[in-house]
Amino acid sequence: MIEKKVHPNEFTFVKLLAASGFLGSSYGKLVHAHMILLGIELNVILKTALVDMYSKCHRMEDAVKVSNQTPERDVFLWTAILSGFIQNMKVKEAIAALSEMVMSGIVPNNFSYSTILNACSSILSLELGEQVHSRVIKAGLEDDISVGNALTDMYMKCSNLIDNALRVFRGMTSPNVITWTSLIAGFAKHGFEEDSFRSFEEMRALGLAPNSFTLSSILGACSTMKSHSQTMKLHGYIIKIKADCDIVVGNALVDAYAGLGMVDEARCVIRKMDHRDAITYTSLATRINQMGYHDRALEIIKYMNKDDVKMDGFSMSSFLSAAAGLGSMKAGMQLHCFSVKSGLRCWLSVSNGLVDLYGKCGCIHDAHRAFGEITEPDVASWNGWISGLASNGYISSALSAFEDMRLVGVKPDLVTFLLVLFACSRGGLVDLGLEYFHSMRETHGIAPQLDHYVCLIDLLGRAGQLEEAMGVIKTMPFRPDALIYKTLLSASKLHGNVPLGEDMARQGIDLDPSDPAFYILLANLYDRSGRSDLSEKARGLMRERGLTKNPCQSWIEIRYQIHHFTAEDRSHPQIDQIHEKIESLMTEFKYRGYLYRDNRDKSYHSEKLAVAFGLLSTPSKAPILIIKNTRICMDCHYFVMLVTELVEREIILREGNRVHSFKKGNCSCRGTNSYD
Incomplete structure (x- = not known):
């Protein structure tokens, strides 16, 4: 164009800057330099294009600098600034920009509000989302499709209840495929998989074709439900509409099949995919890891290298988890070296994976070093460090780490308290363990789950407080599962309490008659009590039922x-x-x-x-x-x-x-x- 002596105008550069946003900042800066050299006047349209480009290239300082070069601003420029801050995870700055926009007399439009609502979804801030919703109502934009979609998504992701999301959805005149996808994904997230499938069928009945994100969301529901038939039925539908060539759908299929333990089917999907990426292999490795086949999860690295697919932070942390589960220090150290060389060490998930690896392999000094190198540890970082200390027998250090975590302002979660109770149980600290358990609800506003009650019963049982442990079972707000009975049966065996052990074994066998652990624990209890006749009877009953002890x-x-x-x-x-x-x-x-x-x-x-x-x-x-x-x-x-x-x-x-x-x-x- 320049060679032909055709002078580019502002619209030429708008298009070039849009392309540069995908190609990188070196292209964007070159185009910007040409604008200056050619003397193109910087108006609000060009400023908006420049802000958008620099935002996509993660250069928000340059984006803000460009927006301040002239005083002229409109709603589209402000929306580009808001979007840029949110793309770069600067939510506080985005909220400040929204306030500045309103104070300058420019009224936010539907895209401004949907952008801020998307930020609320990303940081899971229900309170902020509700404040923005009230502004949306005042602005009369509730019926707008983009705002409605953002509100539905925000309430589904940020709230423990689905009522508000359903209220927004039902108030929309013509929900589109994005709206339905938010609804389907939200139902699946909240454990309403049947509603997820119903909504999917209802959407199709209305003539709306699902997109790749709709299909990946409904496949996620299949995986959660552990439904082989639904997954295979949906796979057939995906092939029928020729959506199997989409990498997002392909990755979701891999995750769904692998999540159901159908690893061969997952591999078959991978082989048929035209293109594979890090998500493809991370999904497979993560699911295989969850099944306990850590060595097979590590083998996936070879397939990634063969496909020339580079690891990202998520795949690296998944492989570190496999190395930790397998206890393979060689593989773990190789991954550690590669993470440093490739620049993945700066990922928080990778750092957390290293803390977990070294803690599980008994290298507590290396775990401490890995933890110390994390600039801003999150709750998962602290949990990994507390777990490493507790599992290696450093009980007082584990509890001190918990107090340090609270002092720096990181809020403990459900996992944190499981680890703290485990540490107290291992250290025989009954009174302190009870104090921590009661502080969950009273101090931290966290309702104890069934796993926490298992830990509490283990704590009391090890200390010989069997009546107190029995009292916990009778008063807890959950129906006892097999693990509860197994835990107290183990404690009964330890302290030689035959009547209580027999009662726990009976209730446990009634609940899960195919678990050999109940028969073995009961037989060992009888052995320790000198009742070899009853011990043989328990083992005989186990043999009659065709049960065998899992090989050590x-x-x-x-x-x-x-x-x-x-x-x-x-x-x-x-x-x-x-x-x-x-x-x-x-x-x-x-x-x-x-x-x-x-x-x-x-x-x-x-x-x-x-x-x-x-x-x-x-x-x-x-x-x-x-x-x-x-x-x-x-x-x-x-x-x-x-x-x-x-x-x-x-x-x-x-x-x-x-x-x-x-x-x-x-x-x-x-x-x-x-x-x-």
Whole structure:
């Protein structure tokens, strides 16, 4: 155009600036420079285009500077400024700009209000949303479709109730596909999946074609409902309308199938997708992680690399979670290095993932360093740090971290109190635990959930306050589930209370007769009470019902390979050397006069096999990290303590959410491992 000597005008630059908003600030600054060189007069239309471009390029200082270059402003320029602040997560600045706009005499339009309402949705501020709603009513814009859509979305996302959102929706004359999508997604979020499906069918009956976000929302409802048939039916409809080529829909299908445990179907969807991105693989990895297949989740990294899909902060945190679940320090440290090189370390979710990783792998000093590097820790950061301290046996430090969290102004959530109650339970701090439990509602306005009552019963049960624990069950506002009965049955076994244990076992079996844990715990209770006849009867009933105990497994990572061990299993290629190592250790115990009674029934438990293999396969001073899927028994716990008296090694053993760090004949649990 310039070569042909055609002089560009303001509309030319408006279009060029719009394109630059997608391409990046280097393009935008070049176009801006040409405007100055060519002497294009800066009017309100061009200022609006420049503000929009700089906002999209995350350069709000430049956007504000441009808007202030001339005094002329209109509602479109102000709306562009509002939108820019919100795009850049500067909600306070956006609200201040709205007030300044009104004070300057310019009346906000429908787009101004919908922009601010979208900000309320993003920060989940119901109070602010209601204030904006009152202004909308005064301005007479309630019937506007864009404002109505923003209000519906805001109330669905910010309120615990759906009444206000439904009131707004029903007051709209002609809801469009965006309105229906907000309604469908909102119903799913609040647990009304049936209403979500009903609304979807009603929308289609009105002749409105769903868009990709509608379909991804309804697929989310399928996943929440765990409905295989609805998911497959919806998949068929998606293929019929040729929407399966859309990456948003494809990603939602992957998440829905993987969320239902249908991993092969999820992989099939991925193979058929024309294009895949980080969300595709993050959805699959997250769901596989939730199923407990952490090694398979880590394998997804290879597929991402093969597809040339770059990790983002969400995928990185998902892989860090997999490494933490697997107890793979090698994979975790590699991910840590990559996060630093790729610049993903600055993501808060990645930093939180590192705190979780090191805490679960028993590296509490590294967890502390990772936590200390977070500029502004959020509630998830603090929860990860408190969890790491509590699970590694640093009870007083965990509770101090909770108080530090409150002092810096971060509000605890439901997870925080679960961790605090767990710490009190592990530390035997009954009175303090009760104080924290009651403070949830009285001080923090948080209603305890069923999980919190489980922790409270565990706390009282471990301390031998079985009547008080029973009183909690009778008075709590929830119907007891199997875990409640299992927790008090474990406490009854610990303290030898046969009548209470029998009652808990009976109620638990009535509720879930297929859970083998009830029969095993009851049999162990009888064994401890010297009633071997009743013990055999409980185990016989379990056999009659075709139930088997979940095999106890331990695993250890050696040179990037995970080695699994099961009690009495001889499939490992080095099993003979492992058995010889265990025998030689026990011989050394006797030679040194250690009081260890060799229990042949427990000689080859999975954790002993893993410890022996770790001693054979790792450098002489390196720490050994072992993960176990069940609680360590007292015999094995004592065995590992004695091993660390023989050899100068640290042995870290994680069982669920508890980490045992064995050093020089001592354990970080200090003998509080009560249930075996």
